[in-house]
Amino acid sequence: MSISTDAALAASAFQDVFGAAPSGVWSAPGRVNLIGEHTDYNEGFVLPFAIDRAAAVAIRRRDDNDDHTARLCSSYGDQQIVTVDLAALTQETMSGWSAYPLGVVWVMRQMGIDIGGFDLYLHSTVPSGAGLSSSAAIECAVATAFNDLESAGLTLNELVLVGQRAENEVVGAPTGILDQSASLLSTSGHAVFLDCRTQESKLVPLDLSTAGLLILVIDTNVSHAHATGGYSDRRASCELGAEVLGVRSLRDVAASELPETAGLLDEETFRRVRHIVTENQRVLDTVEALDQGGPTTIGDLLTASHLSMRDDFEISCPELDLAVESALMNGALGARMTGGGFGGSAIALIQISEENAVREAVVSAFAKAGYTAPDIFAVSPAAGACRIL
Numbered sequence: 001m002s003i004s005t006d007a008a009l010a011a012s013a014f015q016d017v018f019g020a021a022p023s024g025v026w027s028a029p030g031r032v033n034l035i036g037e038h039t040d041y042n043e044g045f046v047l048p049f050a051i052d053r054a055a056a057v058a059i060r061r062r063d064d065n066d067d068h069t070a071r072l073c074s075s076y077g078d079q080q081i082v083t084v085d086l087a088a089l090t091q092e093t094m095s096g097w098s099a100y101p102l103g104v105v106w107v108m109r110q111m112g113i114d115i116g117g118f119d120l121y122l123h124s125t126v127p128s129g130a131g132l133s134s135s136a137a138i139e140c141a142v143a144t145a146f147n148d149l150e151s152a153g154l155t156l157n158e159l160v161l162v163g164q165r166a167e168n169e170v171v172g173a174p175t176g177i178l179d180q181s182a183s184l185l186s187t188s189g190h191a192v193f194l195d196c197r198t199q200e201s202k203l204v205p206l207d208l209s210t211a212g213l214l215i216l217v218i219d220t221n222v223s224h225a226h227a228t229g230g231y232s233d234r235r236a237s238c239e240l241g242a243e244v245l246g247v248r249s250l251r252d253v254a255a256s257e258l259p260e261t262a263g264l265l266d267e268e269t270f271r272r273v274r275h276i277v278t279e280n281q282r283v284l285d286t287v288e289a290l291d292q293g294g295p296t297t298i299g300d301l302l303t304a305s306h307l308s309m310r311d312d313f314e315i316s317c318p319e320l321d322l323a324v325e326s327a328l329m330n331g332a333l334g335a336r337m338t339g340g341g342f343g344g345s346a347i348a349l350i351q352i353s354e355e356n357a358v359r360e361a362v363v364s365a366f367a368k369a370g371y372t373a374p375d376i377f378a379v380s381p382a383a384g385a386c387r388i389l
């Protein structure tokens with residue numbers, strides 16, 4: 001289904017639930033991180049691209065300025081309407097799925113943007129908890145919508161920070177700017193090379209189909225939980241590493257300096273640091289490879305990234321490892337887990353002609369191992385957040 005079909009679905013469901021037409025529909029995509037994992041909060045480099053699956057939000061502002069009631073409904077889950085008084089909203093009172101859209105509204109209101117009462121209907125095709133950032137898709141769609149509706153004039157980079165603050169301060173997940181940047185800054189057929197220290201970004205051509213390639217997402221259906229999982233432990237290890245090495249962040253350690261850091265860190269912290277430092281270098285190498293040779297030349301970098309996450313950063317899991325191994329054994333040019341880890345999805349870069357063979361091999365490997373069947377689908381590099389209707 002296309003993004004515009006999903007937007008139309010959101011608009012008609014809005015009409016059914018709230019009994020009127022929305023003022024508009026805004027859409028923001030999920031993302032796949034091609035390479036650069038856990039480097040974002042280390043002020044390093046990442047290379048995500050937006051995918052052709054998105055969160056669409058249909059919104060109508062209430063006419064009465066004194067009415068601060070917000071009503072929210074999503075096509076996912078129990079479809080109950082959540083009703084809140086925006087004037088009484090605090091970080092503590094927001095919970096469940098509505099913390100994502102309301103978190104964004106809360107942050108924008110904190111910034112002095114006078115968002116009044118509204119009705120909102122969310123329809124997302126980004127699978128939740130699969131490592132494709134369904135959460136940032138919601139945040140970015142809502143932030144783009146209110147930026148438009150309130151003529152707030154925030155730049156894309158400012159909207160990135162709005163989404164990040166909602167995720168950090170309201171949802172309580174200590175994530176960086178990767179997800180929101182991909183969702184807001186992408187253009188079709190490109191990846192976004194992002195420097196997480198300066199927030200500078202550059203679009204890098206990722207023309208898969210011309211090269212006869214596609215990227216398969218293999219969603220292991222092993223659910224991850226950023227707010228409670230090992231994510232914060234890894235973050236703490238990186239902070240410890242930076243402190244011991246006397247640098248502002250691990251971004252400031254070059255790959256060539258790694259041997260001399262080994263004696264200064266305990267064995268586990270050294271491996272955590274080594275992942276971040278080598279991963280930053282792999283992102284730079286991937287950007288160069290894409291520029292010079294195109295997507296057929298990046299496979300080994302993707303696979304090297306997976307091995308580093310499996311062995312040094314230890315954020316993979318048996319299902320992700322099996323997805324990567326079975327894709328590689330069946331002709332993938334490269335494969336790696338993507339997203340925060342501990343579950344979620346892997347990606348495999350494959351020849352278009354091998355799609356069925358790789359799909360079948362992965363499905364049968366999972367069945368043989370007794371794992372829940374994975375969901376497998378192709379993604380293509382899509383455009384970032386925008387108004388659809």
Ligand code: ADP
Nearest residue numbers: 074076096097124128129130131132133134135
């Ligand atoms: P990810 O961003 O990797 O998909 P997160 O744990 O960060 O995983 O975000 C998933 C959460 O986002 C869900 O638990 C739910 O609260 C919310 N969410 C995702 N998709 C939807 C949706 N379609 N409707 C309502 N809430 C959603």
Ligand code: MG
Nearest residue numbers: 133134135136
């Ligand atoms: Mg998320």
